[in-house]
Amino acid sequence: MTVITLADIMFGAVGLVAVGAALAVVSTSHLVRAGLWLVVTLGAIAVEFLLLRAEFVAWVQVLIYVGAIVVLLLFAVMLTKAPIGRSTDLDRPIWPALLVGAGSGLGLATLFAWVYASDGISAPPVGSAEKLGQNIFRDWVLPFEVLSVLLLAALVGAIVLSKKDAKS
Amino acid sequence: MRPKGVFGVSVPGSGLGKGLAVTIKTLVTRSTTQQYPDVKPELPPRSRGVIALREENCTVCMLCARECPDWCIYIDSHKEEVVVPGAARPRQRNVLDQFDIDFSLCMYCGICIEVCPFDALFWSPEFEYAEHDIRNLLHNKDRLGEWMETVPPPQPHDHRGEPSKEEANAAKKSGAA
Amino acid sequence: MLPGMQWLELALRVGAVTVAFLVLPLLVGQTEHKVMAHMQARLGPMYAGGFHGWAQLVADGVKFIQKEDITPRAADSPVFKLAPGVALIPYLLALAVIPLGPGDLVGEPLDIGLFFVLAIVGVGVVAVLMAAWSSANKYSLLGGLRAAAQLMGYELPFVLAAASVAMAAGTLSLPGIVEAWEPWWLIWQLPAAIVFFISGLAEIRRPPFDMPIADSELVFGYLTEYTGMRFAFFLLAEYVGIVVISALTATLFLGGWHGPMAESLGWLWMLLKTAAVAFVVIWLRVAWPRLREDQLQRLCWLVLVPVSLLQLVLTAAVRVAMVQS
Numbered sequence: 257m258t259v260i261t262l263a264d265i266m267f268g269a270v271g272l273v274a275v276g277a278a279l280a281v282v283s284t285s286h287l288v289r290a291g292l293w294l295v296v297t298l299g300a301i302a303v304e305f306l307l308l309r310a311e312f313v314a315w316v317q318v319l320i321y322v323g324a325i326v327v328l329l330l331f332a333v334m335l336t337k338a339p340i341g342r343s344t345d346l347d348r349p350i351w352p353a354l355l356v357g358a359g360s361g362l363g364l365a366t367l368f369a370w371v372y373a374s375d376g377i378s379a380p381p382v383g384s385a386e387k388l389g390q391n392i393f394r395d396w397v398l399p400f401e402v403l404s405v406l407l408l409a410a411l412v413g414a415i416v417l418s419k420k421d422a423k424s
Numbered sequence: 425m426r427p428k429g430v431f432g433v434s435v436p437g438s439g440l441g442k443g444l445a446v447t448i449k450t451l452v453t454r455s456t457t458q459q460y461p462d463v464k465p466e467l468p469p470r471s472r473g474v475i476a477l478r479e480e481n482c483t484v485c486m487l488c489a490r491e492c493p494d495w496c497i498y499i500d501s502h503k504e505e506v507v508v509p510g511a512a513r514p515r516q517r518n519v520l521d522q523f524d525i526d527f528s529l530c531m532y533c534g535i536c537i538e539v540c541p542f543d544a545l546f547w548s549p550e551f552e553y554a555e556h557d558i559r560n561l562l563h564n565k566d567r568l569g570e571w572m573e574t575v576p577p578p579q580p581h582d583h584r585g586e587p588s589k590e591e592a593n594a595a596k597k598s599g600a601a
Numbered sequence: 602m603l604p605g606m607q608w609l610e611l612a613l614r615v616g617a618v619t620v621a622f623l624v625l626p627l628l629v630g631q632t633e634h635k636v637m638a639h640m641q642a643r644l645g646p647m648y649a650g651g652f653h654g655w656a657q658l659v660a661d662g663v664k665f666i667q668k669e670d671i672t673p674r675a676a677d678s679p680v681f682k683l684a685p686g687v688a689l690i691p692y693l694l695a696l697a698v699i700p701l702g703p704g705d706l707v708g709e710p711l712d713i714g715l716f717f718v719l720a721i722v723g724v725g726v727v728a729v730l731m732a733a734w735s736s737a738n739k740y741s742l743l744g745g746l747r748a749a750a751q752l753m754g755y756e757l758p759f760v761l762a763a764a765s766v767a768m769a770a771g772t773l774s775l776p777g778i779v780e781a782w783e784p785w786w787l788i789w790q791l792p793a794a795i796v797f798f799i800s801g802l803a804e805i806r807r808p809p810f811d812m813p814i815a816d817s818e819l820v821f822g823y824l825t826e827y828t829g830m831r832f833a834f835f836l837l838a839e840y841v842g843i844v845v846i847s848a849l850t851a852t853l854f855l856g857g858w859h860g861p862m863a864e865s866l867g868w869l870w871m872l873l874k875t876a877a878v879a880f881v882v883i884w885l886r887v888a889w890p891r892l893r894e895d896q897l898q899r900l901c902w903l904v905l906v907p908v909s910l911l912q913l914v915l916t917a918a919v920r921v922a923m924v925q926s
Contacts (some may be wrong), residue, residue, distance in 0.1 A: 288734050292680065295727055312713055315720040319760075323723025324753060330730045331749040340677045340737050385713050385773050443888035447640040457644045 274300035476571035488536035496529035626840035668829035685834035688728035702867035744822025748813035779857035805842035
């Protein structure tokens with residue numbers, strides 16, 4: 257029997273915040289507020305990383321997701337259509353979404369519980385920048401590079417799409 | 425014409441440098457702002473602030489009132505007989521009853537002061553006589569007399585300026601004689 | 602649990618950071634009042650507090666408190682009310698990790714302080730978007746969109762320039778970077794320093810990068826609908842932003858607390874360097890006109906990003922050469 261520490265309680269509480277905010281993202285009918293709830297979700301996940309002593313990942317989460325991706329998302333929403341108040345014409349099929357969301361969530365939860373139920377994980381080392389760098393650029397350099405090729409492909413695709421087509 | 429930079433070639437960004445230079449130069453230069461209500465301004469002695477009246481010099485000749493371009497001087501007087509012992513007849517003299525200047529009309533041209541033959545009117549640099557009611561800008565002879573205290577003493581003649589008319593005339597006369 | 606002494610120390614550190622957070626922006630603001638006035642051949646505030654208007658900002662604060670707190674009827678009220686706080690908090694947190702002097706003279710010595718500061722400063726843009734959108738005002742929205750486009754563009758050279766100095770020092774910790782700093786870095790890291798400072802200016806939306814506010818065309822940009830204390834919070838955020846950017850520039854590129862008698866006077870050098878950079882921030886506001894939107898993006902993508910990338914290459918080359926020899 258392990259002792260429940262303060263960190264465990266905080267981990268659970270912040271997790272609840274993250275899940276609650278995530279639910280708000282998909283359930284609110286205020287378009288821009290959904291984006292702002294996403295900020296809360298991603299921020300809470302960053303705090304979870306902090307509680308797991310993975311500082312670097314936590315701040316990357318804030319820098320990239322909160323500082324750039326959500327901002328880009330909000331920017332796009334505001335640029336196209338940003339009504340204040342409820343939007344009644346949202347296309348939100350509840351049941352399929354519930355099925356897929358709950359299914360994948362529960363599936364992942366049971367999977368992890370089943371895999372790690374018998375043997376607990378030893379406390380992870382502090383996620384310093386140095387360790388992370390060594391991991392990425394020494395042990396996992398191939399997947400990293402493959403990922404960057406994927407990003408490059410997306411970039412090229414974006415340029416092709418946004419280029420004015422001379423033929424049509 | 426765009427100003428040319430070094431060697432007749434306009435350097436890109438030189439305008440930015442100039443902006444920085446001008447602002448830093450202004451920063452270290454003393455500001456000339458007058459702290460007016462706290463610090464009284466040092467006005468030159470010939471400033472045209474307000475017109476002062478030396479009542480005893482006035483002979484009610486009415487020159488000022490007549491020359492005033494916008495008729496802002498109001499003068500009233502009566503004649504008095506003065507019995508001079510030993511004289512054949514009593515003399516008559518004018519006594520000033522009223523001498524008002526309406527500063528809501530006055531345009532500060534100074535003609536009244538120029539034409540006064542008896543040095544009864546003077547410029548004073550005082551200027552703080554604004555009123556809430558325009559009618560109060562009509563200064564009577566007592567009020568005009570109070571301004572006399574603020575009239576600066578006559579300035580010494582500018583030694584590089586033209587000589588005064590009196591001096592010039594005197595020189596001409598002595599030269600001709 | 603922390604023992605008593607550590608709690609006391611923690612309270613002391615938090616208190617010191619809060620005091621810095623409240624006092625330094627006021628100092629910068631007052632300096633801006635006076636410096637800007639004298640650069641324009643004026644005197645600036647002269648009455649409040651008696652001596653050369655030193656209490657002008659205190660008087661402004663009192664005025665802001667007295668003002669009516671207005672939320673426009675069409676506005677999204679919770680978001681509108683939350684935005685000033687979101688604008689302010691990132692800078693407060695950023696101040697906590699900037700080292701003031703050698704040794705332990707820092708609010709909270711983080712192992713990856715540099716990354717933390719960059720991440721947290723980037724969050725400020727969310728507040729701008731919140732304010733812009735929730736005001737239900739077209740000028741606000743336009744200002745917010747301009748701000749978002751500007752901040753996302755300038756984030757890139759900002760981070761790249763900071764990465765260069767982190768590479769040079771071989772650490773992401775701010776005290777570590779200052780520790781490793783040597784005077785010849787002033788030349789080695791000069792392009793990065795300039796890029797960092799310029800994009801930092803753009804990050805805090807100071808002139809000449811005040812396109813999102815642009816009072817001659819957008820009323821007051823995303824701040825149009827704000828009054829009273831909420832407006833004051835946004836203003837405070839702007840001035841804390843100046844402090845943070847100046848302190849970061851001083852820390853990363855000007856050697857922080859390095860200077861004669863650094864052991865005892867390090868904090869003074871750091872403050873002086875920060876003040877000097879803040880002065881330049883004010884100076885640029887007075888001297889230079891606002892960049893047009895297209896000039897702004899052009900400067901970012903065609904000048905700052907390539908320069909910072911070249912600087913990264915240079916830093917890496919020199920670093921490798923140093924390790925080899």
